[in-house]
Amino acid sequence: MNNHEIDYKLYGDDMQFVEVELDPQETVIAEAGALMMMEDGIRMETVFGDASSGGGFMGKLMGAGKRLVTGESLFITTFTNEGYGKKHVSFASPYPGKIIPMDLSQYNGKIICQKDAFLAAAKGVSIGIEFQRKLGTGFFGGEGFIMQKLEGDGMAFVHAGGTIIQKNLQVGETLRVDTGCLVAMTADVDYDIEMVKGVKTALFGGEGLFFATLKGPGTVWIQSLPFSRLASRVFAATPQLPGNKSVGEGGIGGLFDIFNK
Template identity: 35%
Template sequence: MNPVITGTTMPILEITLDAGEAVVAEGGDVAWLTPGMHLDTSTAHGSGGQGGFMSGLKRVLGGAQLFLTQYTAPPQGGLVAFAAQLPGTIREMRIDPSDTFMIQQGSYTASTPGVEVSVGLQKKLGAGVFGGAGVVFQKLAGSGTAWVQLAGELTEYELKAGESLLIHPGHLAMFRAEMPLEFATVKGIKNKFFGDSLFLAELHGPGHVWLQSMTPAKLAAAIEPYLPDRSGDKS
């Protein structure tokens, strides 16, 4: 297996597979692939070998799809490619029992069959924050390799024991799963758009954290004024 990440602001993950090698991804996320690739869609994929409908249900709770597709290379090998959905970067992560990660909902791109993709954390942050949806983190566990896409530019911190960081939840892209995470309300700070006090995620060390400069909500807000006004469209 030979994964290559190319591009700059809108990167592409190209994975060249030898005969019989496979990768797993959400259905419809593939950008292009070579002929002869065998596709198998099932709830068992992305379960780290555990399989079953309940594993798929856990993914749904984490904001992913119930069914994942496994791409297996034919005898002559093949290539499958995935394109980033937002300006940013694609990172390769090694997963094993001592290295498990929490990632923002929607960041999962692909993985090898031994990686388990499930819900890691759900938190309601009030009616005004993120449209009332709160925040959802997916957990990557099991054993293998996963690729995740993160928005904008990345800043990384290594927190020591006793250290903590207050982070706007939308900028918290990924962190090690064993790090304690709490949500706190900052009193006295009002936002005219949310109408709520400001909620921040408080992440405690030791462990590594990846922060993203862009959030999907802020990107949508930035381009919204330039979208056509369809309020008068009767079609």
């Protein structure tokens, strides 16, 4: 094993957090801002790059550059047990949903996921970028041309919104998914973008113009509530004008009020 072997326990249902148990000198890495609590004896350190083992300065610089491309911070946080007994550190999701524990050794050492889905992992897991093979996937994929890839043989924790379903696709089996609902997939899944057919469906269907086509064999994880969808609904319901009046309350009159301000 190249990665540290960590034990864990999930708590909660719709707003989960994961408690990681560290033996002496074991380390877990986490995204910035994911920490919920930790016991005395654990040393927290911010490191440059993705904190995977080896690489020297240039390796760390490359790791940091990869994280910057995916829209993440240049730095990542490590938590090391420097005590004599078992210690615990907990990480929480940034919004309501589920935490998905993944043993990368069971998925041929690689998982491809949304660029903001990574939460925490055992030290040694490499966090990189995955370029999609087809330009259409990049331009219209909803999650962008670049996705994250998690590589190694240890535990990794991915978070997503709402309820999560795991689908095991057989050879040649195809699943069409709203681009924002795709959380993660194994490396052997063929991923492409397909345009919604029909002008009326595209304009008035209430969905996006494109959806993802996932072709097996492989495993995919789907979320019922992407954060972008939740955020758009919250924004639409938030008062936008002075005097405790939202844009929607005034109807067309409220629309004119916008331009009069």
